Amino acid sequence: MxxxxxxxxxxxxxxxxxxxxxxxxxxxxxxxxxxxxxxxxxxxxxxxxxxxxxxxxxxxxxxxxxxxxxxxxxxxxxxxxxxxxxxxxxxxxxxxxxxxxxxxxxxxxxxxxxxxxxxxxxxxxxxxxxxxxxRFYEGRAIQGTIAGRMTKTNKIGYIGSFPIPEVIQGINAAYIHAKKVNPAVEIKVVWAYSWFDPAKEADAAAALIAEGVDVLLQHTDSTAPQAKAQEAGIYTFGQASDMAAFAPKPRISSTIDNxxxxxxxxxxxxxxxxxxxxxxxxGIGTGMVGIGEITSEVPAEVKAEAEAMIAAIGSGEYHPFTGPLNKQDGSVWLAEGEKADDGTLAGLNFFVEGITAEMPS
Incomplete structure (x- = not known):
């Protein structure tokens, strides 16, 4: 220069x-x-x-x-x-x-x-x-499959942050896949209206546990729900990272954002x-969404089922939003074999049929 x-x-x-x-x-x-x-x-x-x-x-x-x-x-x-x-x-x-x-x-x-x-x-x-x-919803499909198999009360809980498309995608994907393996399952949703607030997340977890859920999922960022789940002896998943050090038992697995x-x-x-x-x-296929260790809490046949779904989603063989699927009000969303397109998913603002929680306005 x-x-x-x-x-x-x-x-x-x-x-x-x-x-x-x-x-x-x-x-x-x-x-x-x-x-x-x-x-x-x-x-x-x-x-x-x-x-x-x-x-x-x-x-x-x-x-x-x-x-x-x-x-x-x-x-x-x-x-x-x-x-x-x-x-x-x-x-x-x-x-x-x-x-x-x-x-x-x-x-x-x-x-x-x-x-x-x-x-x-x-x-x-x-x-x-x-x-x-x-594509966090891909990981939620895996979680839902495991949760549907593992629940004894047929009630799984989900802590939502805000009612935006990525969170709604996850709740729907978890419920759809839990229902596929366990027709009696229901999902309870509590909104924290925060991404990171350990006190609110702990309260949300406590409320869900009081409703009888014995498997807990979250789309919030702290480990507080893990601690509540461990106190209650119910199953939980790590969110965004493995979180294994915070609830080694009875933790099931985790979704990992890479x-x-x-x-x-x-x-x-x-x-x-x-x-x-x-x-x-x-998503899973590109490595952006990972599934953490499926622990020994999970029976071998359930683990094998989850691993098969991971492979199918990762290869593109299976899409978690494949019809027939209806909206919460019973109207048709996806016909038999039809897959949700990215534009619809990016603006998703409704629950699927069978979820009884109300969508916040």
Whole structure:
């Protein structure tokens, strides 16, 4: 770099800082990558798994990248403020890792067209804004199969976070597959209206246990439901990460979100100049959704049944939403052999027939 270009770059960087513009990186600088998390990285669930992906990215690229994160950022105005600050700090690639960050991410991306943004689980895109998601419902189908076989009371419980499509997909998938193996099964749903709130999650678990459920699933991020389940001696599943250390018995298995390969791929695309806005929705087949160890609590024949379904979903041979399926009101949703398309699933806002819980407005 000659003296003129150095001075120009330095002057621009000083000016950028003075006027609230993004810092300018030179070609020799490492790629700066920022992350924003809805929970603490110690939640051992959702945010923990995203941070494991960040660490894997650092390990993969070494001094070619520098990463940073802000944890426990509420969805709403705080998210927009934090995303703006990450852009002003010179991050060239920013990952926003919760559904409720969608509008904030879209707003900030429009203000910083030279920064690349990635939003997890959302659907709004732009030239500099990509989306990525995992087919969590595939893991819920496995959980439902195991839960339907393992319940003795024929009541399984589900702690929901918010009534958004990804959560509704999971409740439906779990119930459909529990019902297939156990026609007498029913599902009880309690909403926590939070992604991470151990006290609310513990209360939700206690309420479900009081209703007689003996298998508990969750789409919330703390290990509090695991502790409640262990106290009550009922079966439970790890959520987003394995959570094995928190409820070794009578834990059954877990769904595991594996973000590392995606984060490595997208940082690599930034480094080689091939990054483009796209929508990614991976599942068991791509490795984005994993199934943790199916423990010895599960009989061998049930484990074999679950493993066969994992293989069938992973290969594309079986789709968890295959008709005949009706909506909760009894109207036809999917005819015999018909599979739900991605557009329908991305906007799913109803329960299937047989679920008696009311959909919150």
């Amino acid at each position: 000659n003296r003129r270009s150095f001075l120009t770059t330095t002057s621009l960087a000083v000016g950028a800082a003075a006027f609230g513009l993004p810092k300018i990186a030179s070609a020799a600088d490492p790629l700066k990558v920022g992350f924003i998390y809805v929970g603490p990285i110690g939640d051992m669930g959702w945010s923990y798994q995203h941070d494991q992906g960040r660490l894997a990215m650092e390990k993969e690229f070494g001094d070619k990248i520098v990463t940073s994160y802000v944890e426990s950022v509420p969805e709403g105005p705080d998210a927009e403020r934090v995303l703006t600050q990450l852009a002003l700090e010179g991050n060239q690639l920013i990952f926003a890792t919760s559904f409720g960050y969608m509008d904030a991410t879209a707003n900030v991306a429009a203000k910083f067209p030279n920064v690349k943004f990635e939003h997890a689980t959302g659907y709004k895109r732009a030239d500099n804004l990509a989306t990525y998601d995992a 973000w590392a390969p995606y984060y490595i791929k997208r940082a690599g695309a930034m480094l080689d100049g091939s990054w483009a806005s796209e929508a990614t929705w991976g």
